Amino acid sequence: MNVSEAIASRRSIRGFLDRPVPPELIRRIVEQAARAPSGGNLQPWHIQVVAGEPLQELKAIMRRRIEEAPRGEPKEYDTYPEELVSPYKERRYRIGEDLYGQLGIPREDKPARRAWFARNFQFFGAPLALFCSIDRRMGPPQWSDCGMYLQNVMLLLREAGLDSCPQECWAMYPQTMQRFLGLPPHQMLFTGMAIGYADPDAPANRLHAGRASTSEFCQFIGL
Numbered sequence: 001m002n003v004s005e006a007i008a009s010r011r012s013i014r015g016f017l018d019r020p021v022p023p024e025l026i027r028r029i030v031e032q033a034a035r036a037p038s039g040g041n042l043q044p045w046h047i048q049v050v051a052g053e054p055l056q057e058l059k060a061i062m063r064r065r066i067e068e069a070p071r072g073e074p075k076e077y078d079t080y081p082e083e084l085v086s087p088y089k090e091r092r093y094r095i096g097e098d099l100y101g102q103l104g105i106p107r108e109d110k111p112a113r114r115a116w117f118a119r120n121f122q123f124f125g126a127p128l129a130l131f132c133s134i135d136r137r138m139g140p141p142q143w144s145d146c147g148m149y150l151q152n153v154m155l156l157l158r159e160a161g162l163d164s165c166p167q168e169c170w171a172m173y174p175q176t177m178q179r180f181l182g183l184p185p186h187q188m189l190f191t192g193m194a195i196g197y198a199d200p201d202a203p204a205n206r207l208h209a210g211r212a213s214t215s216e217f218c219q220f221i222g223l
């Protein structure tokens with residue numbers, strides 16, 4: 001698989017097979033991904049990979065936690081700006097409608113939508129979870145470096161026949177995650193990621209998220 005194929009075939013996968021990922025594979029990918037560039041070579045990403053018994057434990061914690069605190073815990077950062085303006089607002093609306101459309105869950109059926117969203121916290125059945133945290137003293141450039149690291153992970157996963165779903169929803173439960181991951185006070189969770197083999201029969205995996213046309217986000221100047 002070349003880079004173009006890895007990019008083209010990467011999608012957020014929201015239904016995984018109950019098939020374990022070889023530990024040496026994910027160890028290699030986590031290491032290789034660290035070739036990502038970062039401003040000043042700070043390499044600000046802090047990565048934790050969770051599988052097996054600890055993953056089961058986290059899933060059980062989250063089953064309880066989403067009942068106790070369905071709206072989440074006091075947030076450490078906003079996953080979106082408070083007021084999402086055009087065209088971002090429409091794009092966000094669209095992806096939600098497309099996903100729930102694939103699942104056959106209408107907008108009015110809030111309990112079904114909530115139940116589906118809760119699957120995030122079971123990693124959509126994935127056997128492996130990855131978390132990326134960052135030092136609180138870092139700023140937007142370093143957060144962007146973390147994104148480059150994570151994209152490397154996702155592309156390398158594709159090369160190995162694996163799939164993923166980045167999951168910012170974990171930022172809804174920062175205190176629970178700080179405890180579970182044993183993060184020192186100066187670090188905070190950025191995002192989680194479900195990793196595994198895609199379930200080809202999962203309806204959610206039929207979703208192909210669209211993209212804005214190039215002219216909407218790029219100006220070619222002098223060419």
Ligand SMILES: Cc1cc2nc3c(=O)[nH]c(=O)nc-3n(C[C@H](O)[C@H](O)[C@H](O)COP(=O)(O)O)c2cc1C
Nearest residue numbers: 010011012014095120165166167168169170191209
């Ligand atoms: C940082 C980040 C966080 C995300 N968080 C979630 C999430 O919590 N749950 C989810 O189902 N998808 C999540 N996504 C997936 C996006 O919805 C997805 O990338 C977008 O709709 C484009 O679709 P694609 O990844 O299939 O191309 C996240 C993506 C990124 C990059």
